[in-house]
Amino acid sequence: MALSTLKIRVAIVDDHPLVVEGLKSLLRGKADIKVVYSCERGEDLLQYLKSSDVDIVLLDINLPDINGIDICKHVNREYQNTFVIGLSTYGERSIINQMISNGAKGYLLKNATESELIEAINKVYRGKYYYGTEIQKAMASTIFHTLGNTPRLTKREKQILKLIVSGKTTNKIADELFISPLTVETHRRNLMKKVDASNTASLVKIAIEKSLI
Amino acid sequence: MALSTLKIRVAIVDDHPLVVEGLKSLLRGKADIKVVYSCERGEDLLQYLKSSDVDIVLLDINLPDINGIDICKHVNREYQNTFVIGLSTYGERSIINQMISNGAKGYLLKNATESELIEAINKVYRGKYYYGTEIQKAMASTIFHTLGNTPRLTKREKQILKLIVSGKTTNKIADELFISPLTVETHRRNLMKKVDASNTASLVKIAIEKSLI
DNA sequence: AAAAATCTACTGGTTTACCAGTATTTTATT
DNA sequence: AATAAAATACTGGTAAACCAGTAGATTTTT
Numbered sequence: 001m002a003l004s005t006l007k008i009r010v011a012i013v014d015d016h017p018l019v020v021e022g023l024k025s026l027l028r029g030k031a032d033i034k035v036v037y038s039c040e041r042g043e044d045l046l047q048y049l050k051s052s053d054v055d056i057v058l059l060d061i062n063l064p065d066i067n068g069i070d071i072c073k074h075v076n077r078e079y080q081n082t083f084v085i086g087l088s089t090y091g092e093r094s095i096i097n098q099m100i101s102n103g104a105k106g107y108l109l110k111n112a113t114e115s116e117l118i119e120a121i122n123k124v125y126r127g128k129y130y131y132g133t134e135i136q137k138a139m140a141s142t143i144f145h146t147l148g149n150t151p152r153l154t155k156r157e158k159q160i161l162k163l164i165v166s167g168k169t170t171n172k173i174a175d176e177l178f179i180s181p182l183t184v185e186t187h188r189r190n191l192m193k194k195v196d197a198s199n200t201a202s203l204v205k206i207a208i209e210k211s212l213i
Numbered sequence: 214m215a216l217s218t219l220k221i222r223v224a225i226v227d228d229h230p231l232v233v234e235g236l237k238s239l240l241r242g243k244a245d246i247k248v249v250y251s252c253e254r255g256e257d258l259l260q261y262l263k264s265s266d267v268d269i270v271l272l273d274i275n276l277p278d279i280n281g282i283d284i285c286k287h288v289n290r291e292y293q294n295t296f297v298i299g300l301s302t303y304g305e306r307s308i309i310n311q312m313i314s315n316g317a318k319g320y321l322l323k324n325a326t327e328s329e330l331i332e333a334i335n336k337v338y339r340g341k342y343y344y345g346t347e348i349q350k351a352m353a354s355t356i357f358h359t360l361g362n363t364p365r366l367t368k369r370e371k372q373i374l375k376l377i378v379s380g381k382t383t384n385k386i387a388d389e390l391f392i393s394p395l396t397v398e399t400h401r402r403n404l405m406k407k408v409d410a411s412n413t414a415s416l417v418k419i420a421i422e423k424s425l426i
Numbered sequence: 427a428a429a430a431a432t433c434t435a436c437t438g439g440t441t442t443a444c445c446a447g448t449a450t451t452t453t454a455t456t
Numbered sequence: 457a458a459t460a461a462a463a464t465a466c467t468g469g470t471a472a473a474c475c476a477g478t479a480g481a482t483t484t485t486t
Contacts, residue, residue, distance in 0.1 A: 097424055098424055100352075103357075128346065129346070129349050129350050129353050130349075131349055133341065133342070136342050136343075136344055136349075137341075137342050139313075140313050140342055144313060154461085154462060154463080156463060156464095157462090164414055165414060165415075165418050166414075166415070166418070167410065167411055167412055167414050167415030168414075169412065169442065169443090170442070170443075171441095171442080179463085179464070179465085180464075180465055180466085181465095182464085182465050182466060182467095183463070183464050183465055183466095185443080185465095186463085186464075186465075186466095187463080187464095188443080188444085189444075189445075189446090192444085197380065198444090199380055199382065199413075199472085199473095200412075200413050200417075200442095200443070200444095200473095201377055201378060201379075201380050201381075201413050201414075202378075202379070202380030203414075204413075204414050204417040205379070205380065205417055205421065208418065208421050209421075211307065211311055367431085367432060368432090369432075369434095370432095382471085382472065382473090383472070383473075384471095384472080392433085392434070393434075393435055393436085395434085395435050395436060395437095396433070396434050396435055396436095398435095398473080398474085399433085399434075399435075400433085400434095401473080401474085402474075402476090405474085411474090412442085412443095412473075412474075413443095413472095413473070413474095
């Protein structure tokens with residue numbers, strides 16, 4: 001239908017040949033999409049991009065040489081007109097966050113449907129974002145689970161926890177709340193006991209993780 | 214088209230009458246959706262739910278009496294067949310996270326399009342998740358921005374930071390890495406300087422916030 | 427081969443956090 | 457009014473973190 005020059009140029013990077021072939025055959029029938037390149041290693045892609053233009057990179061996260069996150073960062077910095085759509089087997093939230101923070105405009109699980117893939121490519125090509133239903137679900141469930149089993153904190157405890165997380169010391173907190181530092185220390189101890197933390201570091205980690213703040 | 218009993222029963226909770234009217238008129242034309250209730254306060258909704266069945270609650274987050282997050286939690290716990298779709302003006306990530314963690318199956322910004330709203334109601338009614346494009350975009354951009362201006366950490370620093378965040382003390386880290394505690398302390402100091410933290414608490418906070426780990 | 431960055435380790439001192447137990451006062455809950 | 461929960465504050469001690477400066481050894485980059 002469309003002229004060759006108007007087609008969306010897609011590059012595929014994945015170390016599983018089966019996945020590459022699957023994606024290729026899925027996209028072969030599409031009039032406005034053209035797979036212009038595919039490879040198994042991240043380095044190969046970076047090499048290819050030096051001499052050729054690509055609109056969309058379908059990028060596996062778990063590559064043998066460099067990790068997908070670094071490639072994403074590099075592509076995003078060097079090529080303003082090339083957008084990355086991340087691909088992975090599991091929807092691990094930390095990875096998704098890192099991908100997004102490094103400029104990935106879309107993200108799909110490998111079991112995404114054909115229509116999701118097509119929609120992702122089209123949306124991202126037009127400058128929008130796209131996260132597959134499975135990714136959204138994974139994000140939601142991960143959030144849901146990491147937040148389960150949340151201990152109940154009192155009003156004062158929450159208040160003090162916030163101040164601890166913000167980096168204030170016991171003495172400063174006491175000053176701010178017009179109470180004795182010894183009281184703050186007691187609250188601190190109770191907080192650690194409630195969330196089962198052995199020191200400030202894990203207290204803060206858990207507070208953020210379970211969004212107790 | 215569909216019988217009255219098969220329509221999706223929607224309740225609207227928002228303290229801006231204009232928004233309520235807007236939503237109502239948007240949904241009035243839909244054959245398979247029926248707005249069965251609307252109110253301005255969260256308490257009113259909870260009262261209504263005691264005597265009536267509702268499939269979907271369109272819930273504003275910034276309510277005058279109780280906050281939306283608590284209502285969401287309550288509805289989710291008490292009524293297994295009632296699903297909540299959050300509504301808010303801004304896509305603040307912390308709020309979205311809290312909503313999801315309290316069982317909201319969908320989330321939209323108030324400037325969502327008609328088709329987004331309809332799709333959200335239908336998907337959530339069928340047990341799926343739905344987050345509007347604007348929400349996804351807001352999430353992505355918030356993540357992107359909170360992660361901007363990230364200091365570069367060395368391999369060793371990252372390794373030690375991970376162990377600190379996981380709650381290990383300097384001595385334990387030294388043991389684990391077969392180096393002197395004094396070295397670990399130096400790394401610790403350098404880490405704090407790099408991310409501009411004055412103590413462990415803020416170091417951990419920043420590490421998680423900027424996903425340096 | 428030289429320069430820069432990273433990792434390593436030290437001295438010597440101050441501050442803050444952590445542990446355990448107790449106990450009074452204030453605020454909700456029944 | 458009675459009970460429970462939360463907030464307050466203490467003693468006395470140990471452990472860990474924080475601060476500043478220095479500096480040799482190793483690895484990476486130029």
